[in-house]
Amino acid sequence: MTSIVAKCRTFAIPLRDQLQRTTLPRLLHNGPDTVEELLERHVVKKEKSLDDDENELITRQRLTSTRREALSLYRDIIRATRFFLWADSRGVLWRDILRENARKEFEEARLEKDPEIITRLLIGGRDAVQAALDKLVEKQKQQLEQEQRDSTRR
Template sequence: MSTPLKFTKKAPPSHITYLNRKFRIQQSIFLYRRILRLTSQMTHYDENGVAWRDILRFSARKEFEASKEERDEEVLARALFTAQMAIDDFEEKFLRRQNDLEERQKEAEEVVLGKSQRMSRERAERILKGEDVEERVKMMHSNERKTKEIEERKEAGRDGRRRHQSSGVLFDAQGNEL
């Protein structure tokens, strides 16, 4: 009769543990630097007047220091994965919001400068916020109409004459042959 085999879990060799640990630290540093780059674009403040950039950087630094002290590889791997997902999600939302704000700012500047000097700043801000939707639609139609008029004027020429494309015959503004 043979004796049953006993399986014991061996600890990984020290060089593998060292490489895993080194890799995790590199990932932590990469995430920390990514947070620093991302927060450098932030200009928002909380209720107390503290910049969100500083709050997030302080929190990231604290997490980074805690990850250096963590000895359990599984806990560290989960924390890094969760942090990576959270940063990806935050970055996507932040960049989308920044683009929306830039587009609104651009539209407001076009409204104030392009529409007319008569428009009040308050009205431009209402349009910017999307509160005055009817005015926004009117402006879009007005811009389309102006574009058509400009194209027609270019086609007619300065003196109201235009040339038939295929025959080369001149016509006046009413369409009479010259």
């Protein structure tokens, strides 16, 4: 690119001097005065820079980290469902229902590209798992206390 500009500059300078000597009227378009200005305005200067590489690397790392977080969340959900061993009114274990719903939600969000939405989904999933486990622990504590009260009454 710089060699082209240098060649054009060596060609344009004598041409400009010759035009100035002939006293031609200046055109009204207010265009570029030199070939270099013309090239600067109209030639696309998209060169691969380190910034582009860095942006690509950051994007790739962000995608990798969200994938890791999503897989980690999914594993945590599967682990948490181990504690839901009772059946619903149809006789299906809650563990299986929760796993099926988690799988369905992850499949629906699989092709999501917006990082903000992905982050919201991950945070919401983490909060839901934590809330479910907290409620489970609270209910188990209540059951243990109830059993202890019943055993002391006998």
